[in-house]
Amino acid sequence: MNKMIRPLLMTFAGLTLLTGVAYPLLTTGLGKLLFPSQVEGSLIYRDGKPVGSSLIGQQFTEPRYFWGRLSATAPMPYNGGASGGSNLGPINPALSDAVQARLTALQAADPDNKSPVPVDLVTASASGLDPHISVAAALYQLNRVARVRGLPVDKVREQIEANTEQRQLGVLGEARVNVLKLNLALEALK
Incomplete structure (x- = not known):
């Protein structure tokens, strides 16, 4: 043995x-x-302190900020320890309710905006942590953010363009905007 x-x-x-x-x-x-x-952790620093990661979204709800995608993580939005989608199918009433609630919030924040709402502003990503929105989603929010901040639309548009990340390797995915980086860039304009 x-x-x-x-x-x-x-x-x-x-x-x-x-x-x-x-x-x-x-x-x-x-x-x-x-x-x-x-x-x-792809940390983003402001004044020497970490304020977030460029890889994990953060919840912004004030009208002066660009809003990211919905997060289906629990018990709080953008919880890195609970990454996952909602798994709600297209005919599930809970998905319809979530989309309708987001549409209502977008319309309440910018009642004059009659443009079609980009789908990524009313749906969650598969991970629930997506830090990006489409360029169309950023442009949809442009007038609201400029008005609430008291900034010229062109100045805010410049920040969108400066914070747009192009396709990976020139062919993968779509151009996208990192919401945290864009909001920090707007804060730095003061």
């Missing part, structure tokens, strides 16, 4: 060191070397 236990314990110890210590250290080290910002 001792002949079997010693090799088993040695194998267990060796695999623990290899997969539990060496591999995580190697992958973390390579990550920090090749992708330092991402490994640190």
Whole structure:
């Protein structure tokens, strides 16, 4: 029996060191070397303090801010520990209610805006954490944000353009706007 236990314990110890210590250290080290910002959480700093991540959305509800996509995470919006979509189908009344509530909020915040509402302003992303909106969604909110902030529309449009991220590798996805970065850029205009 001792002949079997010693090799088993040695194998267990060796695999623990290899997969539990060496591999995580190697992958973390390579990550920090090749992708330092991402490994640190892609944090965005303001006045030397972290205010969020460029990879996880934040909830903005005041009319002076651009609003992001809805978040279906629980118990609070944009909860990184509970990433996931709502899994509500297109005929589910709860989805219709959520879309209608967002439409009502958008119309109440900007009653003069008669433009069609971009779909990403009334639906949640698959992860519930999406930090981006489409350029169309940003332009839909342009007049409201400019009016509430007392800024010229052209000045706010410049910030949208400056914070628009193009397609990845020139072909993947669509142009998009990071809501947190855009709102921080507007705050910096003061």
